Amino acid sequence: MxxxxxxxxxxxxxxxxxxxxxxxxxxxxxxxxxxxxxxxxxxxxxxxxxxxxxxxxxxxxxxxxxxxxxxxxxxxxxxxxxxxQGDMPLSELVEADAQADWLDSLESDHLGPDLLLEQSRLGPALDRVIATLPPDQRALVLLHDVDGWRQEDIADVLDIPLGTVKSRLHRCRAALRKKIQRELEPIPQAERVGK
Missing domain, CATH: 1.10.1740.10 (RNA polymerase sigma factor, region 2, helix turn helix motif)
Known part of the structure; x- marks a missing residue:
């Protein structure tokens, strides 16, 4: 009260x-x-x-x-x-350039040029991949992995059981891992020369 x-x-x-x-x-x-x-x-x-x-x-x-x-x-x-209504969801209206490159803000003077290059590629790629997730999955990943919310708090806010939060988070991370690997591959699978 x-x-x-x-x-x-x-x-x-x-x-x-x-x-x-x-x-x-x-x-x-x-x-x-x-x-x-x-x-x-x-x-x-x-x-x-x-x-x-x-x-x-x-x-x-x-x-x-x-x-x-x-x-x-x-x-x-x-x-x-x-x-x-046939309109695009809010996530698709966001241009990749307009999103905050939050990983770029983590740069340090101690990183070598190779790590700086990798980080400069990873931030925008991760933003693009996260933007492709459905809104409920995107919210889950952002709340837990980016903002650091506890799983119990997420379950309360999203009004779903804690076990559901854990399993969805696991599936979202696996999907993100695959998508980010595809996004960052230097030569796409379709363009590779077979043995």
């Missing part, structure tokens, strides 16, 4: 509840959508939908996972709605 005094206006009570979680919501939305504008729209849509439900928000014990779950479901609904 919230300790916010009820004498405050509804908008102020709502602001006090939501404000501490906005940064986390935005980062999660950005990971899902892949673009700043789409992430901002996702967060805004969720906040607008939640405003009339202030009493329900004040009754939630752990608000951050609950808000993340609402945001995730809203994102999935948007993707489904767009696919039914």
């Amino acid at each position: 919230s300790l916010i005094p009820f004498r405050q206006s509804k908008s102020r009570r709502f602001e006090l509840l939501i404000q501490p979680h906005l940064d986390v919501l935005y980062r999660f939305a950005y990971r899902l959508a892949g673009q700043q504008q789409d992430a901002e729209d996702l967060v805004q849509d969720v906040i607008v939908k939640l405003y009339p439900r202030l009493d329900e928000l004040e009754a939630v014990e752990q608000l951050r996972p609950w808000l993340n779950r609402v945001l995730y479901r809203h994102f999935i609904d948007q993707v489904r709605r767009k696919s039914r």
Whole structure:
């Protein structure tokens, strides 16, 4: 139960509840959508939908996972709605150049030229491969492997059993491994000369 005094206006009570979680919501939305504008729209849509439900928000014990779950479901609904309308999902609208090369930010002065070259190829390739995953798999990989969420928290946010999180994460990693190997092969399998 919230300790916010009820004498405050509804908008102020709502602001006090939501404000501490906005940064986390935005980062999660950005990971899902892949673009700043789409992430901002996702967060805004969720906040607008939640405003009339202030009493329900004040009754939630752990608000951050609950808000993340609402945001995730809203994102999935948007993707489904767009696919039914014949539009492309948000992940396909993101250009590879517009995505943050987060692996490139890990460069160190101690890396040799060969490692720098490999890393410069791996970052964009990994971004492209992750963008090809379905939204639910992409969210799972980004939450766990990129943002460092615990599997238990992911299960809570995505509202699926912990065993399902573990098995899906294993399958996603295996699929990513195969795709990234194909992406980074110097000579594609089809172009190789047989013995």
